[in-house]
Amino acid sequence: MTDTPIETPAAKAPPKTAFGRFLDSDFFYSFRKSPVAVTSFGVTVLLILSAIFAPLIAPTNPFDPASLNLMNGFTAPMTPNAFTGETFLLGTDDQGRDVFSTILYGMRISLFVGAAAVAFAMVLGIALGLLAGYVGGWTETIIMRVADVQLTFPSILVAMLIFGIAKGVTPIEYRDQMAIWVLIVAIGLSDWVQFARVVRGATLVEKGKDYVQAARLIGRRPVPIMVRHILPNVLSPVLVIATISLALAIIAEATLSFLGVGAPPTQPSLGTLIRIGQGFLFSGEWWILFFPALTLLALALSVNLLGDWLRDALNPKLR
Template sequence: MSKTTAKTVKVETPFRRFAGEFFESKIATVAFVGLVVIIALALFAPWITPQNPYNLAEVDILDGRLAPGSEAFAGYTMILGSDGAGRDLYSAILYGLRISLSVGVTSGVIALAVGMVVGLLAAYAGGRVETFIMRVVDLQLSFPAALVALMLVAILGKGIDKIILALVVAQWAYYARTVRGSALVERRKEYVEAASCLGLSHRRIVFRHILPNCLAPLIVVGTVQTAHAISLEATLSFLGVGLPQTEPSLGVLISNGFEYMMSGRYWISVFPGMALLLTVVSINLVGDHLRDILNPRLKK
């Protein structure tokens, strides 16, 4: 009696192939794990911090400017010390990460949507429409993004919604130029001409055939621009024109401790600055490795 043994054949899906290529890099793996930890800390901040640093009922002014490891008036240990208002710096940093990440991601998603539509319209319509749109994009990109955002928040005022709007206006042109360049390449390919000959609607051709082939560079640009938006929000908040003092933001925390740097109370600015640095660097490293995978010609 013969026995037949069935061999299990592993099918390598595109996702598994992509994950395998991504985690081949130790630097990208460490950056990805660090980014996941940062996001998890921000999401679970209300449950893993000893206080809500922006609830006045939980903050005691007697705890102001305590060194790292000091005991608070309420009895818990302030592992990272406190700021001038008596807020636990560990709690304030995690709450600040929530706002910084939400501002960066929200503004990035909205700017991506606007830039994607504008870029696709310019590439597909062509002619005077493309010329007009690209002149507006060139005009937008001729100014530094920080200057555009600074001018807008100076006009609109402080607040999360105001700074998100300012960051959207400062970023959408990057996405529009990226999508337009990719869409122009796809627009000239035979499958698009075949779809036009078959009588498919313009909307179906754009969103079902051209757009999916433009997603790779969009993912890379979106990752890098999210890190840029987070650092830009921190810069504006540090200058005092971004988020108000009542909102937890890494830029606000760094600004609050800047005046105490010369007196030796370095932790008030240094620890929020380190959190901002780790967040931006992690996102940029992940974005750089995504670029290398999605466009192998850029690998060194």
């Protein structure tokens, strides 16, 4: 009589974590297979981390008057200064500030203004879009006609107009302190329209579906329906627009600062540094303009390319 082996049930695999499911998702697979997405994501993260940790990376604080030495002014990149003998990676500007340090600190202002302006425009646009799409009637008409009128003007002109009005009503002693926040509001108010139009169109589709009708039947009020039921289903296109808008907001901030109506001289951004360098371009000090402009180009291009890939990855028609 032979003994037959007793089969034991196979042990169940432990459930995957949220991060594990993300690594196995089609979204991450599409990301790994796209060299443009990987490169743009790497450049974006590198620049953001460099700005965040600027006090630890920058050789000096370029906006601390005690650390400046006018004798170091107009030092070319990787060239010893004729008077002090000091060498700077990307050279110095007219005040002897290290260009590499000014770029790191200036990028902090550009990223903060861009991110805050997009967040403000996104919140405002989503709220007005949900309201217009769900309520309809005169509310929708008024909101969308205001959006249509604003679309007839270039966003940079709208931002300049709002910035000028807000700065005019701000007391003189607080203008430099409030300049960054006024800049955020100006850019945000000039960019809310695209969020509102997309959310309004998606809301018109979603409010006719069964789950919204069921929520109405059980007595849900309009605001909870819009926030808890409709909003999660319209966020995908909003995230794509927000990513692309971040690049546009950074460029808008740089444009305003270049024109002298943006960040104050005490808190210079990349646009302010480019404006300063433009005055010395034809006198031979090309690096004062070139390196801040190259940084702005790399930042805006990488964020824009990442947004383009995100738009394609979240589009179900392209899967």
